[in-house]
Amino acid sequence: MREFKVVVLGSGGVGKSALTVQFVSGCFMEKYDPTIEDFYRKEIEVDTSPCVLEILDTAGTEQFASMRDLYIKNGQGFVVVYSLTNHQTFQDIKPMKELITRVKGSERVPILLVGNKSDLEHQREVAASEGEALAQLWGCPFVEASAKSRTNVNEMFAEIPVATSRPPPRPPGGALPRPPAPLPGRPGRASAGAAKHVISTC
16 A cells, blocks of 8 residues: 655644544534644545645744754655735745745745635635745645635645556646646535545545
């Protein structure tokens, strides 16, 4: 059975732990308890192929930033999270793609950009178009999600093994990938080339 090491990155308070716990156990964390480092393991099926996700939920505070390079070095795929209710958290993750490619020494690293807290639309500070533009710049999928309502939670984590198996893109003339297209069956968006995948959790 294939295993994928997934690292969840982003500023403190954006809901990295809430998304991870919702995916792994189906529970929503009401109380915010700052994470230093938590490790989770979950078996899923994507298109009837079983695989195991080993998920590292990382600290979002600057005092643990020195540990970030080690997390990235050991990761195979990355979920980069910001809160769509806090524009500063979106600004904070903008250098993340460059950091990941520098540490990994490769441009071809599976990354998913996630705008969390889509259930708080009335508090939105980051437009969906801003997330789409950054994902297009990074050449990665993008989705808006909600740990509270479980919107796109399974889909976002299943995207990592899907992206790892996807052949490397070869755009003509070095052009940017096409604009993001919606993830199937859910509100939110993902980059072009993301096909429909049947996902089940075990």
